[in-house]
Amino acid sequence: MGRQLTPRGQQRRDQLIELATACFAERGYHDTSVADLVAGLGVGKGVFYWYFESKEQLFVEILREAQLDLRRAQRAAIGDERDPVRRIELGIRSTLAWIEQHPHHDDLIRLAATEDRFRPHLRRGEEIALDDLSKHVKDAIVDRGLHDADPEMVAHAILGVVGRLAARFLPGRGASAGAVADAAVAFCLGGLLGGDSVR
Amino acid sequence: MGRQLTPRGQQRRDQLIELATACFAERGYHDTSVADLVAGLGVGKGVFYWYFESKEQLFVEILREAQLDLRRAQRAAIGDERDPVRRIELGIRSTLAWIEQHPHHDDLIRLAATEDRFRPHLRRGEEIALDDLSKHVKDAIVDRGLHDADPEMVAHAILGVVGRLAARFLPGRGASAGAVADAAVAFCLGGLLGGDSVR
């Protein structure tokens, strides 16, 4: 599969990936058949297996690309910002911006989490994201002399907020990415920084 | 299917539901075949269809029961508490306690959200839960003279936190329900009440 593709071949491949991404996200993995995909492009069945080893491998590839791309976007946004709280905020905002641009990819990540078969492929990406975020959280806790929250739990809480708001409100589901990001940031930083104050 | 069942029949039915719940949650809906279920009980294939109209209907029924039961647990926990912030806290704690008791059911709810076919059945339960929570959030905002957060978004944020922490840490996944609940409550109330203070 490390085959060299002609430009036309590359284009076909991209078309397949794009269509598959949309179908998987909208109808689910099982309800999207290889036949649907090739029919959607008006080509024969063989085409699919020329470019991909299997339906499963295609899904995994899309998944890997998506996680990689999200990672890239987050890193670019955070840059070399020093303040850990600010880094968290930039991470949240860039994640939401990315999801708004790639709603299908976000759906696929959620989808993959429900299938034994795909969960392992998700793991690595999730771990990296989580580790990064946890580190910022820990830094923030130290920096600001905060309470005794568990950084890993807080990191998950933040991811939970961002994931849920994205799934519910983005894109074109009732709110602009900016408004959603403002709400997410306010809530998360409140949760992070003001956790004790409520007692 | 509103048939009268003998005690033996009721027992079989319950066995099937229990096994199906576990299989659906652990292996997914599509990777659990009716054949798996009946083989798991060592009975003939027809048994399944004596008790359920179809695999899909069984899943929906499990889903409905789960949502109903969670709802009941939440209502019982909140009781007639007056303070909206306290109501929210009780809701979070009871939800996490319930999930610890019914981890499979929680998985199924997440699973159902990824299938077009089941999403409608989820909707009603989700809406009720969300409306209740939103109302408490709004009350809290008014009561405490808080900032201008959108109650619905905050409600979703809370659900995101609870769902994520539950999925990651409950049960027997590294933390007690109590610890998780403390973290969730601290983060969510911080997010709710201290949202402005960070600016």
Added chain:
Amino acid sequence: MGRQLTPRGQQRRDQLIELATACFAERGYHDTSVADLVAGLGVGKGVFYWYFESKEQLFVEILREAQLDLRRAQRAAIGDERDPVRRIELGIRSTLAWIEQHPHHDDLIRLAATEDRFRPHLRRGEEIALDDLSKHVKDAIVDRGLHDADPEMVAHAILGVVGRLAARFLPGRGASAGAVADAAVAFCLGGLLGGDSVR
């Protein structure tokens, strides 16, 4: 199965036969399940097999009864009439009258003709009817010094007319039994007696 039945048993058996006759006729043999039948009477599955060896045997029994009864009706109507043409007419009229009274049974006879499994059981009854009719036709031909028609073919032609008109117009399908019988008799006797005249 030559079991002695209590009066209540006899009644149950009759109910089953009646319901089965209607279902088989209206929905077909294959689309009527044993479960449908017992559910229709609100009894358990065992009841069916207490009274009948199998679904197939029940059908055959209904079929046999129907043919026997029709035969009886025809014989009674024809009595000792001497004129063969008149005998034919009486046969036609009594057949149509019987069908009007037993539309379901007539449907079953037609139905049985399309299933390999039942055709043999039909055969005997059909043969008797045909032989009788053929004899009358032959007598008529001799009596009236008619043309050289093949009695068997004419007999089939008559049965074809009667069967078709019955299926189409009886009962409550747009014509009274009397009108249908008049038309059938007129056509058949015309066909029998006036066959040559058209040349």
Added chain:
Amino acid sequence: MGRQLTPRGQQRRDQLIELATACFAERGYHDTSVADLVAGLGVGKGVFYWYFESKEQLFVEILREAQLDLRRAQRAAIGDERDPVRRIELGIRSTLAWIEQHPHHDDLIRLAATEDRFRPHLRRGEEIALDDLSKHVKDAIVDRGLHDADPEMVAHAILGVVGRLAARFLPGRGASAGAVADAAVAFCLGGLLGGDSVR
């Protein structure tokens, strides 16, 4: 299913149709499984569904083709003959000739009449045939100043005769198509024209 087929594909499809026609006619619709059909050709199960949407759709398609073809044969035979009686005769003869050529198709038409599911598909063809025949009958009645028979009933009577004689004697069941046709024509025209004379 409006797919383009290669010559090889067209051939497979035709093989399936031919085999299915024979099996349906000889063993009935229900006693012919898709497995039987593909096994009969020594191919895999999927082949069937490559060419047909379902077993039912295949049956309906065969039925439609049969009715269309019979219709074509009748129209070609009748041509522009003016005399209505002669038109009727030509119709009868061409029908019997067609049935002799397509005994299976004729069986299927009879078979379809016994299944709720197929009766609607039969209806249209039957109506056209009946309307045509009724018109000729009415013309004949007017032309020849005949008695007051109901044209529709007479048309049904003719169809009954033709159907029955064909089912019983064609093909290779004891009579040549010519002899059967002669008998059918003689009987039917006798029934049509000489209906009164018998009184």
Added chain:
DNA sequence: GATGAATGAGTCTTCATTCAT
């Protein structure tokens, strides 16, 4: 590169029949 055709294991579901109670 691409196509239409073929494969066949696997899925859900039905249903006549049997049986313990």
Added chain:
DNA sequence: CATGAATGAAGACTCATTCAT
């Protein structure tokens, strides 16, 4: 007599994958 439960072979249909051309 009657019931509810169970059986299991059989059926229609799907679909990822392979392959000859």
